[in-house]
Amino acid sequence: MRLVRVTITDGKVIQLKPGKQSRLVKAIIEELVPHYAKGSSILYVGEADEKWKFFDQEALRAIGMEEIIHGNMPDVVLYQPVKNWLFLVEAAINHGPIDVRRHGELSNLFNCCTARLLYVSAFSTQSELSPYVADISWETEVWFADEPAHLIYFNGGRSFGPYD
Secondary structure (H helix, E strand, C coil): CCCEEEECHHHCEEEECCCHHHHHHHHHHHHHHHHHCCCCEEEEECCCCCCCCEECHHHHHHCCCCCCCHHHCCCEEEEECCCCEEEEEEECCCCCCCEHHHHHHHHHHCCCCCCEEEEEEEECCHHHHHHHCCCECCCEEEEECCCCCCEEEECCCCCCCCCC
């Protein structure tokens, strides 16, 4: 089986195990970033059985994250320094999207972060959202790899951006 090659920050290439989750992670990095997180650095990429596939500990420390709890990281973490936004992206294939419980876990995990947090659930297609639509947490975004220029905002009076 062929590994999924992904080019991340500074041209570094990582190889993910074959599968739908890895293809979605690749799409997040190659499609979500140019559309919504231009100029972002990839700080973390995890896999189901190798949580710390890529980890820029120094960059996370620079935005206040001294201690990271190993098992709770989202699938991809991106930092956009111009806006001081940290994107916490869940590839909603294996464990589902960011629901209220997961939103709370991520909020607690990143509570020392000096960047403003954006929570994004990523799906390969819109049809994959259907079973989860009632579970998506408010104040999050939903992104689809097959329609990379579009988001669904689960918010209220705001379109795309962090919430205070």
